[in-house]
Amino acid sequence: MADSPDEEDRDWFGTGEPTEASGIVGEYLALSREVEADVLAMQMGDFYEFFGEDAELVGEELDLQVSQRSSGGESYAMAGVPVDDLAPYLKALVERGYRVAVADQHEVADGHERRIDRVVTPGTLLDPTGDDAQYLATLVRGDGGPDATVGLAFLDVTTGRFQATAVSGPSAEARALTECYRFAPTEVLPGPDARNNDALLERLRESLGAHGGETRFTLHDAEAFAPGRAKHTLREQFGDATADSVVSLTSGRIPSPLSRRGRTALSIHRYERLWVMRPPLRGAPWRSDNEPKDVGTTHYCNRPVVSVGSSRMREPRCTHPTPHLSTR
Missing domain, CATH: 3.40.1170.10 (DNA repair protein MutS, domain I)
Known part of the structure; x- marks a missing residue:
């Protein structure tokens, strides 16, 4: 797990002894x-x-x-x-x-x-001014050896965007790591089985480290990962949604993407498919250093947005392609 600044008992007032403060x-x-x-x-x-x-x-x-x-x-x-x-x-x-x-x-x-x-914490920080999503992720691993099913969930607390999926079969862990890399979470809550799998955690750290940032790994209450408790929490939060059908919640006037089920893709609205979300990979000599990083893209031209979270929610909906794509 990532080290916190100081895990030792703190000497609150410099005396070295408990202080009866009033x-x-x-x-x-x-x-x-x-x-x-x-x-x-x-x-x-x-x-x-x-x-x-x-x-x-x-x-x-x-x-x-x-x-x-x-x-x-x-x-x-x-x-x-x-x-x-x-x-x-x-x-x-x-x-x-x-x-x-x-x-x-x-x-x-x-x-x-x-x-x-x-x-x-990094994954629970409300930041309505930021353009990039700050995902809190959780990863759970079932029984079954190297091909065990791996469950993943990602939440951006600022916008309320929540997505969940599961991968199984050959190379399940590798595909789960790929999903984590795409979302680049700022904080990960490994489930009870995953937190005891040193090899899996090390591969996850290496994968997320390729982004150049730092991801915090936090141990959460193991009971929160129990299937029954998780389903109850989902029903309380989303009403009719269950662990078998977790919807991706969005806001604004553009229709929401379809639900994720296993490897099923988020569908992309026909207008969103036309957006160029990212600037060129190589430097653009015509762009001033004082201009926003996405100037010149259609994403920049679509400002102002419908709501505070809209610009933050557009990019992941258009830049996370998957093998199975439905369109409307």
Whole structure:
């Protein structure tokens, strides 16, 4: 698995001994112990605050001003960012390899309470400003030796685009790796069998590493991969959809692609087939360095788009060809 910045127990306040913090710092420390994360951002009114070593870390990584807060006779490092400005700071931390827990403030009958609502990782980062999909992938492997069925699922949390498929028979693992390479996920959740297959994980790392980026491998609760629980989750999320028919959800005015079943292709709308989605592989001497990377392509000419996610969803629908193609 990919290493996180620091997996050892943290000396929160530099004493080397547990500190009986009180007030807001004590609440922060208590919440941090509830979750497996490298950094905690806790909302306090109009700001998200960091304390102790977390404050020192974000101060260094994000160039934030670090101050001091007194509590129980001790002084603790403190840093913060406005609530409306949290997103870019989260993105910067995640891109540096940190898992960031976010504790929001909620109004209750007798005041307010804070609880951890999410842990942000490369595959769960909401980024509506980015042009490229950031896929969270999972890979599960069944019984049956080298030809065992391999299940794959890919999710872009920003657009809600979700796709799943399964490959089996000879060279199943090789074809599964090819699918992973095409989607280039930023984070992979290997299933119980896959995570114990060192050879498969190494081949997957090598395949994804060919993109030049870094993919995080995260161990998730093994019970979440149980077939019964997975089918229940799919029905809750998609209504009538089941593990045998998982639809690819899209938005906008252009019709959605057909469902993926095994090696069945996503169909492409007739208008989409005419789009030139990528610029030339070699440099274009007529293009200025200040122009967008896709200037000169039909994709660029189709802006503005119908919705925030539309431009992000167009490219994978047109640049992921498969052997079986249906058209409308």
